[in-house]
Amino acid sequence: MKVILVDDEQKFITMLAKRLAMRGIQADIAFTGDEAIKKNSNTIYDVAVLDIKMPGISGIQLKNKLSDMYPDLKFIFVTGHGAVSQSEEDLIEKDVYLSKPLDIEFLIKKINEITKIPKPYNK
DSSP states (O other): OEEEEEOSOHHHHHHHHHHHHHTTOEEEEESSHHHHHHHHHHOOOSEEEEESSOSSSOHHHHHHHHHHHOTTOEEEEEESSSSOOHHHHHHTTTSEEEESSOOHHHHHHHHHHHTTOOOOOOO
16 A cells, blocks of 8 residues: 655654554655655555645645646645634535644554455454
């Protein structure tokens, strides 16, 4: 499974990528929407984890662009700004929305759910 993490908070997104890697999930990072678009033109991702509020291209605008490129790409939105506006909520209603700080295990659970990967069997 390939994941792209897009957030302008560089320390946050770098640490999140490391934490996912420790759990066997390969995650590329992008600090801007433009950088994410470039990476998506070279790599096909299963999931995009997008910050809603970023300078330049917002997470919602980025979702629209990436959805046009890859209709099967799944999205998880994150924000550190509390509640989203009604118009933002309407645009992400079919997607997963999480607030920062993220619980890494819950994020992985949501990634697995939207990609239909079954939970590993534990004895």
